[in-house]
Amino acid sequence: MLRYRDGDAAAFEELYGRHRGGVFRYVLRQVGLRSAAEEVFQETWMKLISARARYRVEARFATFLYHVARNCVVDYFRRKTPLHLISLDDDPDEAIQVAGPERDQPERAVALRQSAAKLLNALALLPSEQREAFLLHEEGGLTLDEIASVTGTGRETAKSRLRYALAKLREGIEHEADVA
């Protein structure tokens, strides 16, 4: 980011390539809709680009990036009316796309994909704070301290949220398996 701040466009491409997937999935799992996720994702990077002149190394870049992404997600939910969780204009198939099209996957991984889809369903049912803690940990690779920093809470709170999230997700997977 420092190289990009000093005018090295190639450095940004490298940075973008490293974090684009994680940030996109973080946003997608948070907002739930692909079109909205794309909008928030683009907004995140645009903010990062425009803030590059003010960038100072105070923490790991990932912490900074996910902080920006989280703010964009919060802004997105603020812009949305509380009851407008799923717009009528949204493609109803989009929510299914979140789990990823199974036809693109190798056959031997179908079972695993089904399990992953169940995990995503469980993730969608989590309270937003717990889901956020899990996604920051899983997609951003943030530590408990970094999660606490991004979410503006203490380390213990972040740890507690993550623990609850993991427990519920595991429970959700096992429950789905039992039902099946």
Add this chain to the structure above:
Amino acid sequence: MKQTSPEDRDLEKISSEVSERYRPNAQDEPPARLDAAVLAAARREVEQQRRRRNWQMPASIAAMLVIGVSLVLIVRDNEPPLQSLEQPAANEAKLAKAAPPHLAMKPQSKMNSDLHRERPSRERSARPDREPILREEMAAAPDSAPREKAAAGAAAPPVQAPASAPVEARTTAPVPAPAAAPAQAPAAPLKGDEHEQSQMAQSRDYSPGKNKAEESTVAAARLPQSERDEVRKQAGADAAKPADWLRRIDDLLRVGDEGTAREQLRDFRKQFPLYPLPQRLQALLPPDQH
């Protein structure tokens, strides 16, 4: 993740288990058009930054130059005109006391040439009355007589004329000064050394006859070459030999030119403040300068 306690290890275990199930979902990626849009925006921003830098640098240099030149001009215009000239002259007096006779004049003449080089033409034209006197005095005189009298000197009565005229005329004051400072009759015939005078005027970088001070300087320059050399020699000697200088002041008194003698004595006192004066000359100075 910093995990040391058993609780943290347990958390790590559950985390890795869930991660394994979650990983197949990590194939959701942003569409290519979004990638292109973000990268294009990033490149655009860098180019804009470069463009800003391209004009900012020359613009800031130009602004600094303008401010710097303005400041220099302002400082020069507000600079007290004589203080800067008097100060080196005072230092010169100290040097004259300490230095051997053959070195006594060197720093002053060097300063003189530096002053001419540094003074802008605008200022030169603004103070035409001081410049010729400065050149003549700084080149030849050991004293630091007040330069303010230069302008008034041209209009002063014949007795005062030697004091305001260049030092060549002043040092030969007893006899040639009244005749050689014809400030009131500049149009007199120029005799044989007219050609010499015009050559000197050219070499001094100004045209004579524009004001009275210049005229008096030109009049002094009308002295024959041999006489001018003699005067310069004597003036140089004055700086090194206070006794000779005092003798010349005494001569002035004898011929009745008390005004010039008094002024010479004042200059002498400035250069040699501790040199003992004869009783007769002490009477010319105020008591605190004895």
